[in-house]
Amino acid sequence: MASKDTDMANQRPSDAIMKRAAEWRAKLHAGEALAGEWAAFTDWMDGAPEHAVAYDIVSENESAFVDYLEQYPEETVEEEVTKPRWQPWAIAASVALLLITSVALLPGVLPSNDEPVRLATGSAELRQIEIASDLNVTLNGETELVQASRDASEFELIDGEVLFAVGPEYSSGIRVVVGDLTIVDRGTVFNVSKGSSEYRISVSEGAVELSHGEQVITLQAGQIGTFDVKAGSLEVARFDPATIGRWTERRLEYTRASIDQVLLDASRSLGVSIDKGSCSPPADFVGTIQLSGSADEDVSLIADLLGCTAQTSPDGWVFAS
Amino acid sequence: MRGETDEVEDRFHDTWIKLGRIEPSGPIRDPLPYIYKVADNVVLDARKMRQRREKRDEAYGETTSQQNSESGERSIDANVELREVETALEDLSERTLMVFRKARIEGYTQKEIAAELEISVSGVEKHLLKAYARIAELRTRQTEDLPS
Numbered sequence: 001m002a003s004k005d006t007d008m009a010n011q012r013p014s015d016a017i018m019k020r021a022a023e024w025r026a027k028l029h030a031g032e033a034l035a036g037e038w039a040a041f042t043d044w045m046d047g048a049p050e051h052a053v054a055y056d057i058v059s060e061n062e063s064a065f066v067d068y069l070e071q072y073p074e075e076t077v078e079e080e081v082t083k084p085r086w087q088p089w090a091i092a093a094s095v096a097l098l099l100i101t102s103v104a105l106l107p108g109v110l111p112s113n114d115e116p117v118r119l120a121t122g123s124a125e126l127r128q129i130e131i132a133s134d135l136n137v138t139l140n141g142e143t144e145l146v147q148a149s150r151d152a153s154e155f156e157l158i159d160g161e162v163l164f165a166v167g168p169e170y171s172s173g174i175r176v177v178v179g180d181l182t183i184v185d186r187g188t189v190f191n192v193s194k195g196s197s198e199y200r201i202s203v204s205e206g207a208v209e210l211s212h213g214e215q216v217i218t219l220q221a222g223q224i225g226t227f228d229v230k231a232g233s234l235e236v237a238r239f240d241p242a243t244i245g246r247w248t249e250r251r252l253e254y255t256r257a258s259i260d261q262v263l264l265d266a267s268r269s270l271g272v273s274i275d276k277g278s279c280s281p282p283a284d285f286v287g288t289i290q291l292s293g294s295a296d297e298d299v300s301l302i303a304d305l306l307g308c309t310a311q312t313s314p315d316g317w318v319f320a321s
Numbered sequence: 322m323r324g325e326t327d328e329v330e331d332r333f334h335d336t337w338i339k340l341g342r343i344e345p346s347g348p349i350r351d352p353l354p355y356i357y358k359v360a361d362n363v364v365l366d367a368r369k370m371r372q373r374r375e376k377r378d379e380a381y382g383e384t385t386s387q388q389n390s391e392s393g394e395r396s397i398d399a400n401v402e403l404r405e406v407e408t409a410l411e412d413l414s415e416r417t418l419m420v421f422r423k424a425r426i427e428g429y430t431q432k433e434i435a436a437e438l439e440i441s442v443s444g445v446e447k448h449l450l451k452a453y454a455r456i457a458e459l460r461t462r463q464t465e466d467l468p469s
Contacts, residue, residue: 022457026449028361030424031431035353059365061459062425068406069426117441129442130432 013054020044021054023122025062036126036248043293044124117147121160124271124293126248134167135174138248140193141268148177161193161268163245166206181227184209188221191244195264199227204241210234250291257285259306266302270295273316279308280321332367336360409455420448 013021024041027033033041045052119139121127127139132152139145143160156177166174166188176183178192178199188206193199201210202224210217210225217234219225224239243253252265259276262285267274272295289305291298299317303310308319336359410418420438423429424445429437431445438445 018457019454022453023450025456026446026453028358030421030449030453031446033354033357035357038354038357056365056368057460058453058457059361060369061456062453063365063369064459065406065409065456066425068403068410069422117443119443 011050012057013050017048017050017054018058020122021051021058024055025058029062034126034128040124040126040293046294116149118144119147120144122271124269128248132170134169136165136167138163138165138245140247141271143268157192157194159194161191161247161265163189163191163248165189178227179229180212182211184211189244190219193265195261197229197260198258199229200261201225201227202239202241202244204244250293252289252291254285254287258283259285261285262289262302262306266291266298267316270298272299274299274302274310275313275316275318277308277318277320279303279306279319281306281308332360332363335363335367405459409459412455413452417448417451420445421452424449 012018024044027037028041045055119127119129119137121139121141121143124141125139126141128136129139130136131147135152137145140161140163143162144158145160145162146156146158148154148156151172152174153172154175154177162176164174164176164185166185173185176185176192178194178201181199183190183192183201185206185208188203188208190201190203190206190208192201201208201219203219203221205221207218207220210219210227212227212232212234217225217236219236222238222241224237226235226237227233228235237256239255240253246253247265247269250269252262252269254262259281263274263276266289269291270293285306287305289298289302295317299310303319306319308321310317310319312318336356413421416438420434423434423437424431431442431449435442435445
């Protein structure tokens with residue numbers, strides 16, 4: 001029976017696609033994927049026939065692997081290696097932890113292994129993480145967030161976009177450093193997006209304090225601050241707080257935004273680069289773009305909205321007027 | 322998503338039935354990911370069944386003994402050789418294997434595993450990605466094994 005997928009399976013997908021498929025399988029079946037991630041996954045599967053072939057191979061391999069582990073539990077694989085080494089290790093770890101805790105209590109002495117934790121996403125990947133009780137973050141695609149302190153009170157956004165939800169239980173508040181801007185919050189929902197020329201901070205509940213050098217400005221719920229990196233200036237505007245974090249549903253809503261911003265948001269969500277090229281649309285964009293997740297469709301939709309044409313380039317897409 | 326239209330319809334039906342049969346161990350907090358997961362498993366099961374059937378049909382003509390009757394879902398997929406799985410297991414560190422087992426087989430959340438092993442959640446993820454990267458490498462000869 002020569003079926004279509006047999007033909008395709010004859011060409012093993014590239015290592016990069018296999019790797020991506022393995023990452024999806026890990027996230028969906030060994031992690032806690034949210035509905036949005038499943039939707040992103042089905043989009044990825046539809047993206048190219050090799051994606052589905054790769055995912056099927058990984059799924060079958062994984063299922064054989066799981067079957068094996070279930071049939072030959074602990075003693076054959078785990079216990080003989082685990083028993084002699086794990087227990088002393090566990091004791092050592094507990095002792096070390098005890099030491100660290102007591103040292104940390106001494107004033108002025110920092111725990112030596114208080115290493116920053118790096119949270120990151122690949123292209124077009126969404127990730128929701130519960131950092132602590134009442135502190136949730138959602139990472140947009142191509143995002144890198146560093147949790148600088150163990151008590152989760154300090155973060156640095158290296159790149160990308162993060163939605164922070166800080167509940168009332170988290171009374172100690174958090175600090176987020178973005179370039180040379182610092183955001184201090186106490187119990188709010190706010191979104192931070194770092195672009196190359198500007199940072200955007202929007203607040204839907206509570207308030208945050210922004211500080212840049214000596215200057216301090218408070219952003220209230222319903223306000224969006226756009227920080228111009230070169231000029232070091234901040235422009236505050238109103239936005240609809242209900243629209244915060246809509247990018248988690250692939251919905252881009254703007255009351256007034258630069259085209260660079262729109263393209264940055266779209267490329268983050270779709271995982272492809274979109275270059276403005278020679279296209280010169282009106283300076284501001286107002287409206288809503290509902291992305292489907294298929295780069296081809298979405299990019300041409302955005303090009304239409306801006307009155308441009310889109311062409312593929314070696315890096316992704318480039319617009320022309 | 323995967324397969325022909327009528328197959329999609331069949332799988333949809335299977336998923337529906339399976340959802341009705343499964344008795345989850347607790348309340349399902351978020352039903353949509355749960356349904357997705359069941360559907361994904363149904364597609365994989367159907368695929369494995371079909372491959373077994375095709376393999377059996379082939380073997381029948383060659384009067385080979387029935388090597389893979391449907392002796393339950395737990396039987397190891399004959400497409401992946403045992404030795405391959407064993408080699409992969411040897412390649413993985415005990416920690417990685419432990420994390421995989423807890424996450425995938427024992428059903429612990431990443432947060433629970435992180436707390437138990439006293440590592441960060443992203444550390445747990447790293448172990449899982451390592452395990453899955455090795456799993457993806459299994460059966461590089463798989464394409465030749467498929468019936469044509």
